[in-house]
Amino acid sequence: MNTYKRRKIASKLMCAAAFLCAFLTLVPLISIFGYVFAKGIASINPDFFTNLPRPVGEPGGGMSNAIVGTLILIGLSCLWAIPLGIIGGIFLSEFGNNKLGTTVRFTADVLNGVPSIVIGIFAYTLFVLPMKSFSAISGAFALGMIMIPTIMRTTEEMLRMVPRTLREAALALGISQFRTTVSIVLRTALPGILTGILLAIARIAGETAPLLFTAFGNRFWHQSLTQPIAALPLQIFVYAISPFDDWRRQAWAGAFVLIVIIFLISFISRFVIGLHYKSPSSR
């Protein structure tokens, strides 16, 4: 009976410790959101979304070009990184139990750990130097490079979690390997893959270093995708380190908008996927 009492007390203590740790991990998250919200909301007004940045000293102005620029950069990066990442993930999970698969997996993990500024230099050498101009596409190339390993590895993990019995059930019905992979396996794993894609988007949406010498930033509207383009993180960076109060206030507003954009992308895509698909675990 004595040990039972001791176990009960120990159990209570451990529960409390677990709760405390869970709470502690939330503290930084909540304080960042709260602080950015409090600081940013004050400088948010319609002008912020519709106006271009104004020169120093002139009050007002906004970040419309940077908001659109960030959306364009995210879109362009997704355009090439999502298909490549997913198809690569399919390869790793379905056909990757060999030397080539191991090599690709290892390379992807290494790429995932490469500092983003190094990827920026790579994109600079590959795109900016030959084209003799900073550009949106070089920025999207750098950002996509950062997305690919994340998307590829989550796709692989999610596909591997689809039980083999489902593949066999489909094959046993006389469904081809291709159809089985696309219509059964990929479809079953879709919510998990989407989570991976959203994580990758959230990560690149805030990347600044690789854009410094690729997208470069632009105080005006971009002329074309082969020209420098503004991006929120760049604008935030420039404004936040400036000595002007007005700019620093706008930097907070920019940070707030960036967080909202990431949140919206994540919310909308989950909602859209949820309409077409109900995850089996949610039933």
Add this chain to the structure above:
Amino acid sequence: MEERVRVSNLNAYFGNTRALKDINIAIKAKIVTAIIGPSGCGKSTFIRCINRLHEVVPNTKVSGEVLLDGEDIYSPDVDPIEIRRKIGMVFQKPNPFPVLSIYDNVAAGLKLNGVKKKDYLDEIVEGSLRRAALWDEVKDKINASGVSLSGGQQQRLCIARCLAVKPEVLLFDEPCASLDPISTSKIEELILELKKYYTIVIVTHNMQQAARVSDHTAFFLLGEMIEFGKTQEIFTAPKDKRTEDYITGRFG
């Protein structure tokens, strides 16, 4: 009785392990053939060789002949996809596609092979569900998810899914292993009904089940077929000592 599947000198391997050793068996049309034997004796491997599913596992190999209506399904110009459409399979654990509705689960084999005509699909889905004795239970929720059904219903859904592609042979790999007695008896009734139309091979751990549903029984041990004959004879007057020991529960 007409012969549907003839297996001669069939060997199956996992890597270097020989899981089946020179199996010879003739499976007659429109009766139930049961495969019994202790765990690991190669029962499942054997039926997975009949619809060419053994080869989808990496590092496996098959040698020998499996004739379906006189034609070798392992001959190099035979497409395994065609074979699997003619020979359906029901697995040990019910495995409906979780992302598909009941309707789409049954229609999957046709839809994913390019059949689009709605009327035709409706007809096949209803017919297959009726034949699998599930129609009355699901007709009002045909668009609900396949995994919302109970285990026994899911297994009948898997049977309906097989029937929809119009197979000639049905393979059952311990179809009742994860079901309760009531669901089990429903599946057994269904098998007895289905044998009017299909050639059926059932792997089972349950000897009473083999006795109840099958006409012929094969006893497997350590990858070899020990004895094959009429179910009644196997259970009442086995010729081999090992079959007798297994049936009387001395091992296994």
